[in-house]
Amino acid sequence: MDITQDEYQDEYPEKEQKATGKAAPEKTVKARYGIQEAATRLQTRRAAKQRMIFFFFRGAAIINGLALFIIVFFMVKNGISAISWEFLTQVPRSSMTQGGILPCIIGTLYLSVGAILVALPIGVASAIYLNEYARPGKVIRIIRLGINNLAGVPSVVFGLFGLAFFVIYLKMGVSILAGALTLAAMSLPVIIGATEEALKSVPDTYREASLGLGATKWQTIYRVVVPAALPGILTGSILGISRAAGETAPIMFTAAVFYTPKLPDSIFDEIMALPYHIYVLATAGTDIEATRPLQYGTALVLIALVLGMNLIAIVWRSRLRKKLK
Amino acid sequence: MSDNNIKMASEHLDFYYGDFKALHDVSLQFRKKQVTALIGPSGCGKSTYLRCLNRMNDLIPISRVEGKILLEGEDIYNTSWDVVSLRRRVGMVFQKPNPFPKTIFENVAYGLRVNGIRDKSEIEKRVTESIQQAALWDEVKDRLQESALGLSGGQQQRLCIARALAVEPEVVLMDEPASALDPIATQKIEELIHELKQQYTIIIVTHSMQQAARVSDKTAFFYIGKLIEVGDTDTLFTRPRLKQTEDYITGRFG
Ligand SMILES: Nc1ncnc2c1ncn2[C@@H]1O[C@H](COP(=O)(O)OP(=O)(O)OP(=O)(O)O)[C@@H](O)[C@H]1O
Numbered sequence: 001m002d003i004t005q006d007e008y009q010d011e012y013p014e015k016e017q018k019a020t021g022k023a024a025p026e027k028t029v030k031a032r033y034g035i036q037e038a039a040t041r042l043q044t045r046r047a048a049k050q051r052m053i054f055f056f057f058r059g060a061a062i063i064n065g066l067a068l069f070i071i072v073f074f075m076v077k078n079g080i081s082a083i084s085w086e087f088l089t090q091v092p093r094s095s096m097t098q099g100g101i102l103p104c105i106i107g108t109l110y111l112s113v114g115a116i117l118v119a120l121p122i123g124v125a126s127a128i129y130l131n132e133y134a135r136p137g138k139v140i141r142i143i144r145l146g147i148n149n150l151a152g153v154p155s156v157v158f159g160l161f162g163l164a165f166f167v168i169y170l171k172m173g174v175s176i177l178a179g180a181l182t183l184a185a186m187s188l189p190v191i192i193g194a195t196e197e198a199l200k201s202v203p204d205t206y207r208e209a210s211l212g213l214g215a216t217k218w219q220t221i222y223r224v225v226v227p228a229a230l231p232g233i234l235t236g237s238i239l240g241i242s243r244a245a246g247e248t249a250p251i252m253f254t255a256a257v258f259y260t261p262k263l264p265d266s267i268f269d270e271i272m273a274l275p276y277h278i279y280v281l282a283t284a285g286t287d288i289e290a291t292r293p294l295q296y297g298t299a300l301v302l303i304a305l306v307l308g309m310n311l312i313a314i315v316w317r318s319r320l321r322k323k324l325k
Numbered sequence: 326m327s328d329n330n331i332k333m334a335s336e337h338l339d340f341y342y343g344d345f346k347a348l349h350d351v352s353l354q355f356r357k358k359q360v361t362a363l364i365g366p367s368g369c370g371k372s373t374y375l376r377c378l379n380r381m382n383d384l385i386p387i388s389r390v391e392g393k394i395l396l397e398g399e400d401i402y403n404t405s406w407d408v409v410s411l412r413r414r415v416g417m418v419f420q421k422p423n424p425f426p427k428t429i430f431e432n433v434a435y436g437l438r439v440n441g442i443r444d445k446s447e448i449e450k451r452v453t454e455s456i457q458q459a460a461l462w463d464e465v466k467d468r469l470q471e472s473a474l475g476l477s478g479g480q481q482q483r484l485c486i487a488r489a490l491a492v493e494p495e496v497v498l499m500d501e502p503a504s505a506l507d508p509i510a511t512q513k514i515e516e517l518i519h520e521l522k523q524q525y526t527i528i529i530v531t532h533s534m535q536q537a538a539r540v541s542d543k544t545a546f547f548y549i550g551k552l553i554e555v556g557d558t559d560t561l562f563t564r565p566r567l568k569q570t571e572d573y574i575t576g577r578f579g
Pocket residue numbers: 342345347365366367368369370371372373374385
């Protein structure tokens with residue numbers, strides 16, 4: 001119990017103190033069966049083992065944080081030179097080697113907001129049905145299986161589905177609407193999953209209290225259960241959408257085009273979008289090497305947008321949590 | 326006593342959790358403006374019985390009820406009964422205080438709102454009265470807009486009682502309402518039960534013989550899903566008819 005002691009005490013000061021406080025008087029009592037010695041011997045080994053395991057766990061956690069840090073650092077380092085007021089507020093010029101990326105920013109925002117507007121109500125409604133109303137049975141098992149599998153479908157398949165169904169079959173054309181619907185379809189399983197988790201974490205005692213006062217099931221759900229689950233629902237949903245908003249594959253056939261100088265004025269317009277713009281500049285631009293800074297700059301804006309959405313979700317959640325306390 | 330003094334009754338009630346029979350042929354009557362205590366060792370079915378009286382067990386999908394439960398002579402398990410209105414008429418206070426994560430005011434106003442009372446001053450009046458009735462007013466009158474989760478356990482439990490009283494139930498079911506409370510809070514709740522008796526029919530589950538003796542008019546002793554003995558509390562505690570009852574109340578088992 002040499003170095004370990006300090007190390008351990010750092011993390012659990014009060015616990016360790018309790019333990020030593022207890023151990024002291026025990027020594028004065030004659031230990032039976034030599035258990036005191038055995039425990040002391042074991043203690044050293046146990047402490048070492050614990051230290052090793054925590055070391056690995058801490059390492060795993062640090063790697064996570066590091067990954068984000070490296071990605072952001074890399075983007076900032078390469079892209080910051082491209083960022084300027086002009087870059088954020090102008091349309092692209094000279095075959096997209098000059099000018100800004102305003103249409104892409106607006107396009108991605110429209111797509112995300114559209115996807116939220118569609119996916120949030122449908123996803124939350126499905127989750128409420130599955131978690132609060134449905135009696136467990138075969139039908140529910142099949143629906144769940146469907147949802148789980150939907151989560152595993154590659155994004156490019158969603159893109160092709162969007163093209164075939166929304167763009168061609170429903171005659172929406174390549175448009176914000178078709179793209180938002182495709183993104184919505186893609187984020188539905190995430191939203192349903194997050195909402196179900198949030199609903200499950202609402203204690204049954206709330207439901208019983210509400211029903212016991214003569215509230216109907218629906219009143220119980222919308223006055224007690226959903227408000228209590230709201231922080232979880234919102235964060236889960238926004239995280240799901242922001243994940244989808246950064247994808248290229250679902251929008252490249254359904255909403256985004258190579259280039260359009262015109263800002264959209266209806267949901268049936270085609271648009272430019274950040275992820276697709278990066279893809280275009282990096283693989284099919286007129287001068288791929290010369291536009292490297294623009295590519296990184298665009299990527300930086302995309303990351304900022306996605307992190308920004310997540311940040312909003314987190315701030316929103318903590319606000320709501322405080323209100324519930 | 327004549328029949329119309331009986332507020333609630335169960336007749337030959339059997340209850341099942343799936344294949345497990347938790348209650349065997351329980352017949353009991355509850356008189357108006359009386360307190361009935363349900364006692365018995367842990368797991369004997371007191372909570373199960375109590376939760377049959379407002380059909381809270383309906384929430385458990387595998388459960389099944391046989392026999393009758395009558396409220397003012399009508400069978401509440403009859404298919405034509407509206408469960409929602411039943412639960413308003415037969416209120417419940419749970420073992421663990423379970424206030425909503427809302428303000429103190431909103432907790433008590435909740436039952437009024439869901440039952441269709443819109444008028445603001447009416448709600449305010451009733452919330453105030455209920456909190457006063459639950460002997461909580463002086464402690465919370467200045468913090469009605471604060472979260473109920475910030476109250477102590479005993480205060481939370483009295484808030485839950487206020488919440489139950491606000492919708493003016495006819496019967497109040499209490500499942501060990503004082504089990505998580507200190508002696509002072511417990512005493513407050515017992516005094517409260519005495520007050521409430523003037524107006525309500527009360528059925529209370531308790532593990533404390535002293536509490537049963539202090540608050541109740543009638544006591545019913547349950548053992549392994551069966552009603553063993555029921556009678557006036559004084560009689561049951563001083564001259565129990567059955568040996569089983571005597572063993573339990575003298576602490577020889579359970
Ligand atoms: N949801 C449930 N599903 C299956 N069995 C249950 C369920 N709830 C209770 N039981 C069983 O029913 C029996 C009666 O339980 P109940 O909770 O009514 O006892 P109790 O008298 O209230 O006990 P306690 O004094 O500990 O609260 C017990 O054997 C218990 O295991």
